[in-house]
Amino acid sequence: MTKPIKTELGYLIPTREKPIYVASEAGAGAQLDISAKFKPHPVTIHDARDINPAPTLDREGFALLDHDSAVTDFYDDAQVRDVYEQEAADLVKQVSGASHVVVFDNTRRSDAQSIRGERNTREPSTVIHNDYTDASARQRLRDILPSGEAEDRLQHRFAIINVWRSIAGPVLTTPMALCAATSFRERDLIAGERRAKDRIGELQLVTHNPDHQWYWYSAMTADEAMLIKTYDSATDGRARRSIHTAFVNPRAPAGSPPRESMETRTLAFFDDGS
Secondary structure (H helix, E strand, C coil): CCCCEEEEEEEECCCCCCCEEECCCCCCCCCCEECCCEEEEEEEEEEHHHCCCCCCCCCCCEEEEECCCCCCCCCCHHHHHHHHHHHHHHHHHHHHCCCEEEEEEEEEEECCHHHHHHHCCECCCCCCEECCCHHHHHHHHHHHCCHHHHHHHCCCCEEEEEEEEECCCCECCCCEEEECHHHCCHHHEEEEEEECCCCEEEEEEECCCCCCCEEECCCECCCEEEEEEEEECCCCCCCCCCCEEECCCCCCCCCCCCCEEEEEEEEEECCCCC
C-alpha cells in the first residue's frame, strides 16, 4: 500500500458572477487566466493502484489501462494523426463498450517552461474542474459532426472520454488527481465560461465538499493510459463526469524529470440500451 499524500487543492469560492476561464495559448509563457478566486483546502490523495476492485469509467469516472503504443515520437503530428488516434479510439471503444468513437483533439502539456517553449505545448491545469457542462458537451458534438449526423447522435447516448498518458518517462512531478464520481454532488459543480482562441464554451469548476475522495496513479509510465470520462448523457446512475486537476507531488524525488503528457479527447457513441 502506498502512503496517501496529504496536500492542499484550491477550490472555487462561489460568487454571484459566472466565472470566466481563458484557455492558455501554447508556448513558454503558457498560463491560465481566470476571473474566479480559489481557496486551498487540505485533502488526502490515495493511490488508485491500491483500490480493489480497480476504478472504472462507469463507477468512479476514470480507469487506468496497460496500453502499448506504436508511436515512437508523440511530438510528431503525423504519427499522432495516422497511428495514435486510431489506437486511442480502439482503446475507448474496448473499455467503454462504445459502438463508434471519434477523436477530436490532442493537447500536449509540460510543467517545464523550457519544454513548453521548445515544443509549443501548454501547462498542466491546476484548477479543479470538469471539462463540460450538459450544454457545452452537446454543443461540442454539434461543432465536430455534420449537422444531420449530430442531431441524430444527440438522440442516443454519447460520452466524452479523454485518453491521458505520459509521453516521456514516468509522471512524477505534477501528476493528475481525480475525484471519485461516487463522492461528489452536482451542486458542487459551478458552470464557468471557457474562452478559447476560436470558440466560447462552458466547463465546470468545483466548490469544496469534505466528502470528496481523491486519487492518483503513482509514477504513470508511457505504456499506461488513463481514461477520464468528462461527460456522459446517460442518467441511469453511472458516473456522468470526473472532476480532476494536476497537483504538485511533494514526494517527487529531487531532480525528477519534468512531466510531459498528452490528452486525447474522444466522442464515444453507444447503441440504445448500452
